[in-house]
Amino acid sequence: MSGTLRPEEQTGPAVVLDVQGVHKRFDEHPVLRGIDLTVGRHEVVVLIGASGSGKSTLLKTINLLEQVDDGRILLHGADGAAEDITDPRADADRVRARIGVVFQHYNLFPHMNVLDNVTLAARKVFRTSRAEAERTGLALLERIGLGDKAKEYPDRLSGGQQQRVAIARAIATDPELLLLDEITSALDPQLVGEVLDLVRELKAAGSTIVMATHEMSFARRVADRVVYLKDGVIIESGPPQQIFERPERAETAAFLQRLRDPFAE
Numbered sequence: 001m002s003g004t005l006r007p008e009e010q011t012g013p014a015v016v017l018d019v020q021g022v023h024k025r026f027d028e029h030p031v032l033r034g035i036d037l038t039v040g041r042h043e044v045v046v047l048i049g050a051s052g053s054g055k056s057t058l059l060k061t062i063n064l065l066e067q068v069d070d071g072r073i074l075l076h077g078a079d080g081a082a083e084d085i086t087d088p089r090a091d092a093d094r095v096r097a098r099i100g101v102v103f104q105h106y107n108l109f110p111h112m113n114v115l116d117n118v119t120l121a122a123r124k125v126f127r128t129s130r131a132e133a134e135r136t137g138l139a140l141l142e143r144i145g146l147g148d149k150a151k152e153y154p155d156r157l158s159g160g161q162q163q164r165v166a167i168a169r170a171i172a173t174d175p176e177l178l179l180l181d182e183i184t185s186a187l188d189p190q191l192v193g194e195v196l197d198l199v200r201e202l203k204a205a206g207s208t209i210v211m212a213t214h215e216m217s218f219a220r221r222v223a224d225r226v227v228y229l230k231d232g233v234i235i236e237s238g239p240p241q242q243i244f245e246r247p248e249r250a251e252t253a254a255f256l257q258r259l260r261d262p263f264a265e
């Protein structure tokens with residue numbers, strides 16, 4: 001688990017994640033309607049779209065928190081082998097160990113100090129010795145500027161610090177893919193920057209990330225590719241310059257215009 005925040009090797013398969021024709025319904029209400037999305041190694045893909053467009057649900061299907069109704073999701077390992085993680089025979093715990101996830105609410109374990117939160121998965125899932133897990137966990141906390149908080153309990157940290165610890169926890173086991181779901185939306189505006197800076201650092205270090213956000217300025221700065229989702233369909237996908245400056249689809253332009261002027265017709 002030592003490679004966190006270090007640049008990944010530039011070898012390995014070009015594709016990490018391949019979402020193919022995914023459909024998801026809740027109570028007969030279609031929420032994802034044929035999603036195709038390929039994510040390359042070291043790529044940062046940012047999902048944007050109105051509330052209820054299906055961003056979180058898509059991330060949850062990738063993390064197997066929700067089952068797909070149709071379609072499949074392939075995860076490509078560093079050895080090039082592709083696994084259909086939506087196959088009912090797939091081992092969900094093993095799949096989740098390959099994918100780091102951070103949600104809107106930090107979900108740190110309140111009864112554990114920061115270092116124990118960060119090292120838990122390494123110790124329990126990967127059976128790393130406590131000494132080694134703590135060495136790596138401390139180095140990671142130092143790296144994100146929270147080394148002095150290792151023995152603190154989460155409720156003694158600011159929201160921004162807690163969210164940075166949640167990110168440290170998610171990357172502590174060197175996941176092949178990182179899913180970030182609205183990780184700044186519960187934060188006071190002045191705390192957003194420190195979390196976004198950390199995501200930029202992860203990107204610079206070569207992480208592969210799929211994130212959902214309402215922060216358009218951040219999507220613009222961090223994304224390799226922005227994906228605009230509307231009513232469970234990908235309307236347009238492209239580099240930030242395309243999406244934000246010259247969208248090809250009228251629906252994308254209308255969505256962005258409404259964000260700029262919520263009272264526009």
Ligand SMILES: Nc1ncnc2c1ncn2[C@@H]1O[C@H](COP(=O)(O)OP(=O)(O)OP(=O)(O)O)[C@@H](O)[C@H]1O
Binds near residue numbers: 050056212
């Ligand atoms: N467990 C569930 N049961 C029933 N409906 C659900 C469930 N989870 C999500 N939905 C519905 O699916 C739709 C998409 O929700 P989702 O959370 O994926 O959207 P979102 O784009 O992430 O929205 P937001 O930006 O507000 O987080 C919504 O209409 C929501 O009410």
